[in-house]
Amino acid sequence: MTGTIRAHTFKPRDLVGGHIVIDLVNTVTARDAEPIDWLDGYPRLLEWAALTGQFDAAALTDLQRLAEAEPCRAAPALDRTRELREALHDLITALLHQDAPTPATAVDQVEDHWKHAVARARLTVRGNTPQLRVGVETSGLEYLNHELALQAFDLLRALPLERTRICPGLRCGWVFIDSSRAGRRRWCSMATCGNASKGRTHYQRNRQATSRQGRHQPPDDQ
Numbered sequence: 001m002t003g004t005i006r007a008h009t010f011k012p013r014d015l016v017g018g019h020i021v022i023d024l025v026n027t028v029t030a031r032d033a034e035p036i037d038w039l040d041g042y043p044r045l046l047e048w049a050a051l052t053g054q055f056d057a058a059a060l061t062d063l064q065r066l067a068e069a070e071p072c073r074a075a076p077a078l079d080r081t082r083e084l085r086e087a088l089h090d091l092i093t094a095l096l097h098q099d100a101p102t103p104a105t106a107v108d109q110v111e112d113h114w115k116h117a118v119a120r121a122r123l124t125v126r127g128n129t130p131q132l133r134v135g136v137e138t139s140g141l142e143y144l145n146h147e148l149a150l151q152a153f154d155l156l157r158a159l160p161l162e163r164t165r166i167c168p169g170l171r172c173g174w175v176f177i178d179s180s181r182a183g184r185r186r187w188c189s190m191a192t193c194g195n196a197s198k199g200r201t202h203y204q205r206n207r208q209a210t211s212r213q214g215r216h217q218p219p220d221d222q
């Protein structure tokens with residue numbers, strides 16, 4: 001991705017992708033214009049991870065301590081997050097445009113991340129469900145990358161293509177899974193892109209109506 005890195009305080013409205021891996025992809029906004037990367041540092045990644053509610057708070061505290069103790073290791077760990085994120089974006093969007101060529105570099109990168117994650121993972125069985133699990137104790141500052149890479153593989157194998165969309169909102173480009181009953185969700189969020197579009201349509205209609213009226217009205221000085 002070529003774009004700007006900008007500080008951003010993550011809010012629940014930033015998590016509309018329907019899957020944590022897609023929400024990671026959506027930590028870049030305005031992909032349809034000039035992309036803006038909201039992950040401006042490792043602490044921001046931790047802030048985002050906490051907001052998702054999918055990570056143990058104690059693990060995130062451990063990561064924060066590690067990052068403060070070894071910032072020179074935290075920076076490359078964040079670079080790896082960005083690399084995984086961009087590879088996933090390229091791969092998912094190529095899957096959505098089914099006639100697009102498979103992005104070989106992105107596939108190689110996702111594979112590389114997944115292999116690193118699996119190398120640090122343990123196979124555990126909870127109930128009747130075997131799971132690959134990673135932790136801070138084995139992955140260190142790469143813990144989030146490893147967890148996200150494992151989840152990305154699960155998502156990619158079962159990605160509901162007919163329900164996965166790219167928001168057409170101006171300066172958006174977010175990806176989301178439409179889990180609505182009717183399957184007609186168009187926007188990442190009605191509160192943001194949906195309302196902005198309605199506002200533009202309303203403005204354009206008013207302008208057209210005004211200009212039509214203008215053509216039929218005699219000039220004021222006659």
Ligand SMILES: [Zn+2]
Pocket residue numbers: 167168169172173174187188189193
């Ligand atoms: Zn949008």
